[in-house]
Amino acid sequence: MSQPRSMPAQSQDRMPADEYKMEPAPDWHPRHPGVGKLKGKRAIVTGGDSGIGRxxxxxxxxxxxxxxxxxxxxxxxxxxxxxxxxxxxxxxxxLRADLGRHDDAFRAVAELTEKLGGLDILVNNAAMQWNAEDIRDISEEQLRRTMDSNVMGPFFCTQAALGHLPDGGAIVFTASVNAFKGNSHLVDYSATRGAITAFSRSMAQQLAPRGIRVNCVAPGPVWTPFIPGSMPPEMVEGFGDHVMMGRPGQPWEIATSYLFLASDDGSYFTGQTLHPNGGTIVGS
Known part of the structure; x- marks a missing residue:
């Protein structure tokens, strides 16, 4: 799918925003024929409706x-x-659910596991963000909503999944380049992504005896509904132009990291973070 190098100005008035309203549409389409890397596996992907999750x-x-x-x-x-x-x-x-609520998260994992006939892979991807230039502009309501979505949700889903995941299963978290370099306009969001990075490393240690690998993906700027849903039009215009590769990533370019970590290709990876970020050099 052809994409412009620089993104046009646009915005939406809600978070999460809608992918079908974006112009151009994010490119999520896989590039290569499948070879059965996950044949017979059952996966739950939170935030799987759009963006990286889709x-x-x-x-x-x-x-x-x-x-x-x-x-x-x-x-x-x-x-x-x-x-x-x-x-x-x-x-x-x-399945619709507010994963920041304990009972919703446990219900979602249980119902989807039953429908799938089991669970082998959990991808904790759902999240929210809002732009704020000054920390004093972040309301308590916004802070709690960001924490509920980005920290409590993955925590609850992981708790819920551990009763279903077999030994040798896999968990992959979504973090962000902002967990490593910070972002002055996304202070609360960046804090949650730092928490997820530490959480994934801690769970890798706890679950290693069961052979459950736990890893993280920390994308850089990616063209997803996050962007028009959380930024004013003037910030969306040219989004991602600042990175070394001069453009934002597309969701399909990020998804390959999750496949690597969830499949046997990543069998010697646990407690690690992959950085598909267009060339930003950060600590791992």
């Missing part, structure tokens, strides 16, 4: 996995993702 869900399906996605309220995006997963010949299920 790209991961469809790529996993192409490699043989049946996939359940969890989303907050973006019904049209979720329906399109389910159709794309099924077009790859895999089973697909979608």
């Amino acid at each position: 790209a991961v869900a469809v790529l996993f399906a192409r490699e043989g996995a049946d996939v359940g996605i969890v989303y907050l309220a973006e019904d049209r995006d979720a329906e399109e993702t389910v159709e794309a997963i099924r077009a790859e010949g895999a089973k697909a299920y979608a």
Whole structure:
């Protein structure tokens, strides 16, 4: 799919935003034929309705996995993702839930695991962000919502999944380049991504005796609904132009890191972070 090098100005008035409203549409389509890297596996991808989550869900399906996605309220995006997963010949299920609430997270994991017939891979990807130039502009409500979505949700989903994941399973978290370099406009979001990085490393240590590998992906600027949903039009215009490669990443370019970590290709990786970020050099 052809993409402009520099993104045009646009915005949406809600978070999470809708992928179907974005122009140009994010490119989530897998690039290569599947070779069965996840044949017979069952995966849950949170935030799987759009953006990176959609790209991961469809790529996993192409490699043989049946996939359940969890989303907050973006019904049209979720329906399109389910159709794309099924077009790859895999089973697909979608479930609405607010994962920042303990009972919703446990219900979502239990219901999708039952529909899938088991669980082998958990991708903790759902998150939110809002732009704020001054920390004093971040309300308590916004801070708690960001923490609920980006920290509590992955925590609860991991707790819920551990009763279903077999020894040798895999968990992959989404963090961000901002966990490593910070971001003056995304202070609360960056703090949650730092928390997720530490959480993933801690869980890798705790679950190593069971052979469950736990890793993280820390993307740089990526063209997803996050961007028009959290930034004013003037910040969206030219989004990602500042990185070494001179453009934002597309979701399909990030999804390959998740496939690597979830499959046997990443069998000697645990407690690690991959950095598909367009050339930003950060500590690992």
